[in-house]
Amino acid sequence: VPAAWQRPYLNIFKHFRVEEWKRSAKEGDVAALTDARLKGTVYRIRGSLPASSYLQLPRTSTQSLGLVGRYLYLLFRPMPHKHFVVHLDVATEENQVVRISFSTLFKEFKSTATWLQFPFVCGAAEDLADNCPARRGLTGAAPADVRWTCLVLDLHSILSLYLSHHYSHLKSIKLCSNLLVKNLCTSDLVFDPGVTFSEGWQADLACHGVAPMPREMAFPVPKGQNWHDLYDYIRFPSEGSKLPYNSIRKSCSSPVAASEDPVCQLPQTVTLTKAVQDRLSLIHQITSPKDVSVVWMR
Numbered sequence: 001v002p003a004a005w006q007r008p009y010l011n012i013f014k015h016f017r018v019e020e021w022k023r024s025a026k027e028g029d030v031a032a033l034t035d036a037r038l039k040g041t042v043y044r045i046r047g048s049l050p051a052s053s054y055l056q057l058p059r060t061s062t063q064s065l066g067l068v069g070r071y072l073y074l075l076f077r078p079m080p081h082k083h084f085v086v087h088l089d090v091a092t093e094e095n096q097v098v099r100i101s102f103s104t105l106f107k108e109f110k111s112t113a114t115w116l117q118f119p120f121v122c123g124a125a126e127d128l129a130d131n132c133p134a135r136r137g138l139t140g141a142a143p144a145d146v147r148w149t150c151l152v153l154d155l156h157s158i159l160s161l162y163l164s165h166h167y168s169h170l171k172s173i174k175l176c177s178n179l180l181v182k183n184l185c186t187s188d189l190v191f192d193p194g195v196t197f198s199e200g201w202q203a204d205l206a207c208h209g210v211a212p213m214p215r216e217m218a219f220p221v222p223k224g225q226n227w228h229d230l231y232d233y234i235r236f237p238s239e240g241s242k243l244p245y246n247s248i249r250k251s252c253s254s255p256v257a258a259s260e261d262p263v264c265q266l267p268q269t270v271t272l273t274k275a276v277q278d279r280l281s282l283i284h285q286i287t288s289p290k291d292v293s294v295v296w297m298r
Contacts, residue, residue: 003068009187010067011216012173016057018043025060028053028177038148038182039220047177050085050105054176064091067170069186074151075217078104078122078142082178089173090155093166100158102248107139109246116162121249122146123232139247148182148219149232150193151248157237185217193218194227 016023019032019041028047035042047053058065078084085103092098099115106119122142159165175181193213221227236248 003066006067006069006186008189008211009185009191009214009217010069011214012057012065012067012184012186014183014216016065018055018057023057023059025056026054027056030055033180035180035182037220040182043175043181045084045175045177045179045181046079046082050083050103050176052177054174055181056175057173061172064169064171065173067186068168069170070154070156070167070188071186071190072153072155072170073185073187073191073217074153075148075182075184075219076151076175077148077180078146079178079180080144080146081141083141084120084179085176087172087174087176088153088155089171090159091168091171092159092163093168096165097171098159098163098165100153100155104139104141111162113163116158118236119247121247123250147230147232148180149234150213150219152191152233152235154235154237161237182219183217185214191217193231193233 012018018024029045030053031044032041033044034040043055045053045055072088074086083104085101085105088100090098090100097114100118101116102118102120104120104122106117108119110117119139121139123146155170156167159167170186173184190210191213192210195210195212197212199212219227219231221230227233232250234248234250237245238251
């Protein structure tokens with residue numbers, strides 16, 4: 001049964017009030033900071049070992065987030081010259097719990113019936129000068145100029161491709177050092193950070209299951225600049241892919257030619273209920289230029 005309160009998306013940090021640490025847990029060196037570039041609060045998680053410092057949702061392993069959105073969006077930046085680890089525990093319709101982990105520490109993909117481990121390959125700003133640089137093929141610590149990244153994990157496809165299971169819901173998230181995190185959200189929609197609300201409305205993208213990134217989840221883009229020139233967008237598994245990939249990395253091709261024709265980038269159509277379509281319509285109405293800063297910064 002669709003969870004209406006999670007539609008069209010759920011801002012995880014906001015909903016679970018992570019700053020209060022009542023429904024979340026932290027260990028080691030975890031601190032809330034104001035990031036000048038992002039113009040908002042981010043969480044810094046750092047430590048000598050991944051297990052020594054982490055931010056965890058929900059607070060205990062006996063609880064469950066119960067988030068059913070197909071896509072998990074993680075807005076983060078690995079710390080330069082450091083490694084990081086992220087663990088996601090997801091439940092399947094077959095009543096099995098599977099752990100999905102990705103890290104710069106992993107050298108190769110490993111899989112068991114209950115655990116998928118993916119190497120994460122960090123890109124760098126200077127990599128954009130080349131079409132598919134050799135550096136992208138190397139695992140290891142994040143480069144000095146690693147960028148803020150929007151990572152989109154298709155949890156449904158990951159379980160289907162790698163384990164032939166059916167995704168049910170997200171149980172827990174554990175973010176381990178070393179990284180900066182702005183936020184997380186879940187949704188059944190494909191959010192394209194390179195598309196504005198007006199562009200999305202004109203192209204009638206809502207009926208195709210794609211939408212502009214909600215403003216409370218978006219990275220700021222100075223006037224006259226392009227989102228993809230400032231940040232990285234990684235979607236995993238890669239859109240349209242039929243064979244499993246053995247690492248999570250930015251595509252060697254243009255990250256989202258979707259800024260020109262987003263509909264062509266959709267892996268498949270997502271059926272939206274009338275309630276969700278009405279909500280997206282309302283979002284468009286209330287985010288006209290005169291109201292944008294008020295509505296989305298609440």
